[in-house]
Amino acid sequence: MSVGGRPRGTATGVQVSQQSSVEWTENRATAGRRALDLAELWAYRELVLFLALRDLKVRYRQAVFGVAWAIFQPLAGLAVAIVVFHNLADIPSDRLPYPVFAFLGFTVWSYFSSSLDGATASLVGNASLVTKIYFPRMVAPIAAVLPRLVDTAIAFLLLGGLMAWYGVTPGPALLLLPVWFAALVLLAFGAGLVLATLNVTYRDVANAIGLLTQLWLFASPVVYPSSLVPGRWRLLYAVNPMVGILDGFRWSVLGAPRPPAVDAVSALTLLVLLIGGVRYFQRCERRFADVI
Amino acid sequence: MGRNAIEVEHLSKRYVLGQHHGGGSLREAAGNAAARLTRRRPTGGPEEVWSLKDVSLQVPEGGALGVIGRNGAGKSTLLKILTRITEPTSGVTRTRGRVGALLEVGTGFHPELTGSENVYLNGAVLGMSRQETARRFDEIVDFSGVERFMDTPVKRYSSGMYLRLAFAVAAHLEADVMLVDEVLAVGDAEFQRKCLGKMADVERSGRTVLFVSHNLDAIARLCPTTLWLDQGRVQALGDTKEVLDAYITAGLLPDSRRTFADRPGETVALSSVALLDARGQPSGLLRRDEPFTIEVRFVVREHVPGLDLSVVVQTLPGLRVLDEAWSDSAPPHRGEPGEYVATLRVPPVLAVGEYTLGLWIGSAYETLVWEADAGFFRLDGSTMERPDRLVHLSLSWAVQAC
Numbered sequence: 019m020s021v022g023g024r025p026r027g028t029a030t031g032v033q034v035s036q037q038s039s040v041e042w043t044e045n046r047a048t049a050g051r052r053a054l055d056l057a058e059l060w061a062y063r064e065l066v067l068f069l070a071l072r073d074l075k076v077r078y079r080q081a082v083f084g085v086a087w088a089i090f091q092p093l094a095g096l097a098v099a100i101v102v103f104h105n106l107a108d109i110p111s112d113r114l115p116y117p118v119f120a121f122l123g124f125t126v127w128s129y130f131s132s133s134l135d136g137a138t139a140s141l142v143g144n145a146s147l148v149t150k151i152y153f154p155r156m157v158a159p160i161a162a163v164l165p166r167l168v169d170t171a172i173a174f175l176l177l178g179g180l181m182a183w184y185g186v187t188p189g190p191a192l193l194l195l196p197v198w199f200a201a202l203v204l205l206a207f208g209a210g211l212v213l214a215t216l217n218v219t220y221r222d223v224a225n226a227i228g229l230l231t232q233l234w235l236f237a238s239p240v241v242y243p244s245s246l247v248p249g250r251w252r253l254l255y256a257v258n259p260m261v262g263i264l265d266g267f268r269w270s271v272l273g274a275p276r277p278p279a280v281d282a283v284s285a286l287t288l289l290v291l292l293i294g295g296v297r298y299f300q301r302c303e304r305r306f307a308d309v310i
Numbered sequence: 311m312g313r314n315a316i317e318v319e320h321l322s323k324r325y326v327l328g329q330h331h332g333g334g335s336l337r338e339a340a341g342n343a344a345a346r347l348t349r350r351r352p353t354g355g356p357e358e359v360w361s362l363k364d365v366s367l368q369v370p371e372g373g374a375l376g377v378i379g380r381n382g383a384g385k386s387t388l389l390k391i392l393t394r395i396t397e398p399t400s401g402v403t404r405t406r407g408r409v410g411a412l413l414e415v416g417t418g419f420h421p422e423l424t425g426s427e428n429v430y431l432n433g434a435v436l437g438m439s440r441q442e443t444a445r446r447f448d449e450i451v452d453f454s455g456v457e458r459f460m461d462t463p464v465k466r467y468s469s470g471m472y473l474r475l476a477f478a479v480a481a482h483l484e485a486d487v488m489l490v491d492e493v494l495a496v497g498d499a500e501f502q503r504k505c506l507g508k509m510a511d512v513e514r515s516g517r518t519v520l521f522v523s524h525n526l527d528a529i530a531r532l533c534p535t536t537l538w539l540d541q542g543r544v545q546a547l548g549d550t551k552e553v554l555d556a557y558i559t560a561g562l563l564p565d566s567r568r569t570f571a572d573r574p575g576e577t578v579a580l581s582s583v584a585l586l587d588a589r590g591q592p593s594g595l596l597r598r599d600e601p602f603t604i605e606v607r608f609v610v611r612e613h614v615p616g617l618d619l620s621v622v623v624q625t626l627p628g629l630r631v632l633d634e635a636w637s638d639s640a641p642p643h644r645g646e647p648g649e650y651v652a653t654l655r656v657p658p659v660l661a662v663g664e665y666t667l668g669l670w671i672g673s674a675y676e677t678l679v680w681e682a683d684a685g686f687f688r689l690d691g692s693t694m695e696r697p698d699r700l701v702h703l704s705l706s707w708a709v710q711a712c
Binding site for chain 2: 041042043044045046047048062064065067068072075076079147148149150151152153304305307308
């Protein structure tokens with residue numbers, strides 16, 4: 019058996035770490051702003067993947083309809099939209115067949131709202147991990163916005179079928195599709211960071227989020243085109259990042275008109291939300307285990 | 311040898327009680343903000359508790375440090391800071407290499423996932439790659455002895471199986487520093503022996519171990535050096551035998567009744583544990599030759615089918631003398647919500663000496679309350695009595711000349 023050391027020795031950490039091959043890991047009170055440790059997040063990529071897969075498995079394991087749920091949500095939204103907004107209110111759809119127009123909207127929207135839900139609950143839902151195990155806390159919200167991409171991919175296959183049926187073809191802007199997807203994921207992540215952090219301290223967030231996404235849905239061009247919004251309100255309208263994202267998706271996938279220049283405001287809000295979200299999360303993350 | 315694997319310098323941790331503890335609400339926050347605006351303090355005011363105060367220590371690579379102290383002494387907080395789960399209020403900790411922790415049975419296990427999926431999850435949490443975990447997988451399964459259930463979701467595991475797998479995972483994953491918190495308190499004797507053996511192996515293999523336990527016997531066997539924490543401060547740090555002797559003799563005044571803080575939201579809350587002498591008077595100093603009574607008060611908040619209760623009496627070195635469960639002598643209880651008083655009369659069978667009292671409340675499926683340090687008492691007899699024995703039955707001899 020090895021010999022226990024004499025405690026209260028005189029060797030200092032500095033001397034010791036000079037001859038070491040393995041790095042010290044320090045834990046001290048954080049003062050001021052910390053840099054985002056991307057290297058550490060990368061080191062924990064397997065955990066991100068694992069949590070995301072766990073989420074998928076748990077969701078579909080005991081569900082009879084399994085993966086079919088991936089398309090039920092946008093389909094149900096589409097059915098309501100066709101009856102209410104198209105047949106009754108005769109909402110225009112940028113000269114596109116309304117089912118194609120609205121189904122894309124709902125597919126993108128279901129990804130966003132369910133990922134936002136998931137990210138918001140990611141810390142509280144993993145409370146047993148957060149209070150008992152160390153991992154970079156940002157792993158949880160990152161993992162939470164990934165699984166729904168699978169659902170979205172399935173819904174996009176169905177969308178392709180709908181487009182073929184209605185004879186809608188995308189233009190060269192299709193090449194920009196990854197940009198809109200990236201923006202969509204980052205939006206869910208950025209907003210999710212803020213709500214997840216708030217949710218740790220205030221459980222009200224879990225209740226408020228349903229209301230928030232409902233209002234947000236109607237403030238976004240999901241069932242109606244953004245061209246319906248009058249010119250003088252258009253700048254304010256574009257503050258909602260979903261406006262630019264949905265306009266971009268429809269341009270790329272359905273060959274709708276190119277998003278107007280004012281949609282650049284959406285990109286700006288997204289950036290502010292993302293940076294602000296990361297900062298806010300980092301400022302609070304070391305307290306999570308004490309408060310949750 | 312020579313270099314340190316763990317260094318702790320002037321570590322302090324302050325908790326603010328009653329502030330957003332266990333989830334606050336926006337209304338409270340708004341109320342506090344309003345109170346601040348009107349220059350009134352929020353009712354009560356936050357209460358501060360120093361869970362650790364100016365703790366310094368070093369553990370060399372391959373060393374093993376035992377940590378002892380009563381409940382609330384700051385042992386768990388120390389582990390939580392070493393694992394970086396939470397940050398200190400001041401001071402610093404340094405650890406070298408990967409830190410693996412077994413802080414509580416089955417932490418990091420997801421109930422919906424199978425045993426093998428959970429093994430990989432734990433590996434990922436430790437920052438290990440899939441291949442690294444895969445290499446250790448067979449050993450883990452082998453040690454745990456639950457190979458038949460590796461494809462069963464762990465929510466269907468018994469608490470014993472849970473514990474076996476959790477320990478196997480923690481012991482086999484390739485951590486350089488291993489932190490272990492009171493895992494030997496549960497589980498059967500055979501598994502406890504297996505765990506102790508494994509921990510000795512871990513130590514021999516050059517990994518560093520920090521071992522928190524109420525089982526002084528296990529500490530004495532595994533750790534050459536021991537830290538005694540008391541109310542967040544270092545009471546003693548050094549050679550295990552000296553520290554344990556000091557711990558056993560000093561400071562441990564017998565309590566006649568210990569009350570427990572109410573933790574809202576728990577299914578079962580322990581209210582108090584008391585020791586009553588033969589005349590029904592509360593006392594921590596009892597006569598060896600008279601029966602005494604252990605009285606437990608608790609509140610059941612939600613229906614617990616098969617409610618069970620057990621009292622564990624241990625000698626100070628951690629040898630279990632009694633483990634008396636309610637279910638040993640009575641049919642399963644229906645566990646309706648309400649307040650309960652349970653009494654257990656112990657006949658005069660124990661020898662003179664000092665004993666700790668542990669208390670467990672739960673059901674066949676889960677542990678709801680485990681208080682390893684629920685009481686402390688001393689049995690006194692005449693000075694003529696020989697103390698070096700466990701039971702004293704006063705059996706009568708039949709001797710006659712023949």
